[in-house]
Amino acid sequence: MTNPPIRFDPAVRTALDQGTPIVALESTIITHGMPRPDNLAMLERVEATVRDHGATPATIAVMDGTIRIGLSSADAEALAKTDGALKLSRADLAFACAQGLTGGTTVAATMMAAHGAGIAVFATGGIGGVHQGAETDFDISADLDELARTPVTVVSAGAKAILDIPKTLEALETRGVPVIAVGQDEMPAFWSRGSGLDAPLRLDNAEAIARFVAMRAQLADYRHGGVLIANPVPAEAEIPHGEMAGFIAQAQAEAAEQGIKGKHVTPWLLARIVEITGGRSLVTNIALVENNAKLGAQIAVALTHR
Numbered sequence: 001m002t003n004p005p006i007r008f009d010p011a012v013r014t015a016l017d018q019g020t021p022i023v024a025l026e027s028t029i030i031t032h033g034m035p036r037p038d039n040l041a042m043l044e045r046v047e048a049t050v051r052d053h054g055a056t057p058a059t060i061a062v063m064d065g066t067i068r069i070g071l072s073s074a075d076a077e078a079l080a081k082t083d084g085a086l087k088l089s090r091a092d093l094a095f096a097c098a099q100g101l102t103g104g105t106t107v108a109a110t111m112m113a114a115h116g117a118g119i120a121v122f123a124t125g126g127i128g129g130v131h132q133g134a135e136t137d138f139d140i141s142a143d144l145d146e147l148a149r150t151p152v153t154v155v156s157a158g159a160k161a162i163l164d165i166p167k168t169l170e171a172l173e174t175r176g177v178p179v180i181a182v183g184q185d186e187m188p189a190f191w192s193r194g195s196g197l198d199a200p201l202r203l204d205n206a207e208a209i210a211r212f213v214a215m216r217a218q219l220a221d222y223r224h225g226g227v228l229i230a231n232p233v234p235a236e237a238e239i240p241h242g243e244m245a246g247f248i249a250q251a252q253a254e255a256a257e258q259g260i261k262g263k264h265v266t267p268w269l270l271a272r273i274v275e276i277t278g279g280r281s282l283v284t285n286i287a288l289v290e291n292n293a294k295l296g297a298q299i300a301v302a303l304t305h306r
Contacts, residue, residue, distance in 0.1 A: 005097050006117070009070025015056040016118055021300035023050045023293065024114035024122040024152070027061035030076075031085040031104030032267040033125065034282065035274070040080035042286050046293045050123070053297035060113045062088055065100035069117045079104070087263050089142045107154065108146035111226065120213075120303060121153050123296030125289045126160040126190040127228065129168030131265065132252060139265070140171065147226040148175035153213050153303075155296040157288040158230040161190040161241075162248055162269045165197060172228065173200065178216070180209065181230045182295065188232035191284045192241035199230060206295060210302035231295050237287035239280055247276045 008016070015022045025046060030039045047057040058070040061079055068075060079085070079102070086103030088096050093109045096102075105113060107127050114122050128141025141163075147154065159168045165187065172179055181187055181199030189195035203209050213227055232238075239247075251272040260268050274282045 004116075005066045006113075007066050007068055008117070009058070009068070009072060011056055012058045012070035012117075019304065021055035021297065021304045022058050022119045022121070023055045023296040023300050024110055024119045025050070025057055025059040025293070026105055026107060026110040026122070026124050027059055027079060028087055028104035028106050029125055029289065030061075030080050031082065032087050033270060034285070035271070036080060038282065038286070040077060042289065043076055043080070045286070046123075046289055049290050049293040050297045053294050053301070055121075055297035055300045057293075058114070058117070058119055060105050060110045062086075062093070062096045062101065062103050062105065064102060065097045067093075067097065067113050069113065069119075087267070090146060091142065107143040108141070111146045111150045111152045111154065115150050115152050119152070121155070121296050121300040123155040123289075123292040125285060125292065126156050126158060127154065128266065129159040129163040129165070130171055132162075132164050134164065134167065137261070139262070144168070144171050144175060144177075147172065147177045147228055150226050151217070151224055153209070153227045153229060153299060155229045155231055155292045155299065157190045157233050157292060158188040158195070159190070160266065160270075161192065161195075161244060162252065162266065162273075165189060165195055169197065169200065175225070177225060177228055178212075179228045179230060180212070182209075182232065184232060188230050189241055189244070190288065191233065191239045191244050191281055193232040193235060193238050194241050196241065206298035206302045209299050210306055213299075213303065214306050229295070229299070231288075231292050233284060233288040234291055237284050239277070239284055247273055247281070250276055
């Protein structure tokens, strides 16, 4: 058997060898989540945010069949301009490697790669979950099962608001995944600070989160799974939940009319919502990813100190 095709960016390899804080970042937000050139500009800002708060960024992607743990500037630019990049989750990560393909990693695939590389903290925008209408089409993201099985702390702005958030929370509870809102008792909803739903748990800062994560690792064995940190978007950047609900409903109705299904649903909806909101949702999306990167770096630093 050959070793998995993994390549480490030198800065990430050095951080791993020295035991300094690292934050994993996903790449579907580059390949499928934002239009050009905003995707590359956002990545550069997010990686800078991680560095500014004391950690090394490790953006994870598959390029020409090789899992990249950290991207050089040239790699990031090439990925941001790639046409037809795959959207890779647990089911197709090995396929892309075996076939020498290029793709962005979802939350699930990024968690897999991060854990395999020894990275304990991952910052993203929002996780996948239970889609609207899942009771008939069974459209449920692999992110939920990955959170149940892979011990990585995932910092997000909650589940993507296009999902059925109550069912997503129920599914996470069933899988034993702790869901922790940061600094508030209400569950955030991606573009919005509130969702109208109580958060299962609450902690108020990175040190408290690191203490909880460390205690959970002590109380459980190596297969204890991940933790979801629901970090609300900054107040000045949010689109209120009531207003956002109308935009989402319009986009979902249009997707249903056009027969968009499966992996294509989320990127199509996110792109359409950018159009419907006149770009407001894109501004909010960038702000929440940067905010999550900041908190992710603070958690990684706190965990390293522990």
